[in-house]
Amino acid sequence: MSRIILFLRSLLFVSIMIVVTIVWACVCFLAAPLPYNKRYYVTSRWNVFIIWLAKTLCGIRYQIKGWENLPDAPVILLCKHQSAWETIFLLCKMPRPLVFVFKKELIYVPFFGWALGLLRMIPIDRSKGKDAFAHMVVQGRKRLASGQWIIMFPEGTRIPVGEKGKYKGGGTRLAIETDTVVVPIAQNSGECWPKNSFIKRPGLVTVSIGKPISPEGLTQTELMKKVEKWIESEMRVISPSVYRANDLSTKSTMARPTKDTK
Numbered sequence: 001m002s003r004i005i006l007f008l009r010s011l012l013f014v015s016i017m018i019v020v021t022i023v024w025a026c027v028c029f030l031a032a033p034l035p036y037n038k039r040y041y042v043t044s045r046w047n048v049f050i051i052w053l054a055k056t057l058c059g060i061r062y063q064i065k066g067w068e069n070l071p072d073a074p075v076i077l078l079c080k081h082q083s084a085w086e087t088i089f090l091l092c093k094m095p096r097p098l099v100f101v102f103k104k105e106l107i108y109v110p111f112f113g114w115a116l117g118l119l120r121m122i123p124i125d126r127s128k129g130k131d132a133f134a135h136m137v138v139q140g141r142k143r144l145a146s147g148q149w150i151i152m153f154p155e156g157t158r159i160p161v162g163e164k165g166k167y168k169g170g171g172t173r174l175a176i177e178t179d180t181v182v183v184p185i186a187q188n189s190g191e192c193w194p195k196n197s198f199i200k201r202p203g204l205v206t207v208s209i210g211k212p213i214s215p216e217g218l219t220q221t222e223l224m225k226k227v228e229k230w231i232e233s234e235m236r237v238i239s240p241s242v243y244r245a246n247d248l249s250t251k252s253t254m255a256r257p258t259k260d261t262k
Contacts, residue, residue: 059202066209082190
């Protein structure tokens with residue numbers, strides 16, 4: 001497919017998404033008095049539409065592996081983060097309402113952030129350090145007790161395809177503090193919706209859900225290592241060619257002899 005066609009399709013997609021976001025934010029404001037589950041449902045129809053639009057205009061299809069691994073119990077989802085696609089997709093596809101932990105600045109984004117603020121998410125002020133984590137634990141307990149699931153991205157930010165970021169322990173610390181199982185999720189959305197790229201490419205996104213991991217008897221570091229090992233291993237299953245090329249490149253760099261400076 002030519003780059004011009006990809007650009008035009010992406011331009012149409014983004015244009016429609018902006019208009020729909022403004023309109024749907026207004027709908028969400030009107031739905032604010034409704035009970036939370038209904039309000040969440042109304043808000044998540046935006047997500048359903050955007051995923052459909054991405055498939056129809058940009059050819060971004062998806063498949064889910066391991067759906068049976070999702071328990072009928074409180075969980076903390078820890079997901080690979082490559083693009084905006086998974087944040088949109090998971091909110092409307094998971095069987096229970098999701099609670100995202102995110103920086104509070106997102107609440108101030110016009111329309112999108114305002115609508116997001118109507119949901120029971122957990123915005124945090126990262127500058128507050130320990131106090132921010134304590135706030136997350138308090139709010140996390142409430143959300144889990146009310147039947148919601150918490151989702152976090154352990155690498156903290158979107159990671160380019162084929163690369164691995166530093167896994168942070170906030171999600172596993174929360175799991176241990178609240179005695180909640182974690183469910184790792186690997187996915188390769190960045191192959192179709194790359195980080196910081198306007199162009200959206202057609203392809204198949206695989207969302208692979210791992211088996212629940214209990215925090216019982218584990219430290220925060222041990223639990224995170226289990227999550228990291230599963231996610232990074234599964235990424236090599238769902239994106240073999242990308243990771244094979246990166247792994248070979250890394251080995252080649254490590255094996256390259258250094259110059260003798262004597």
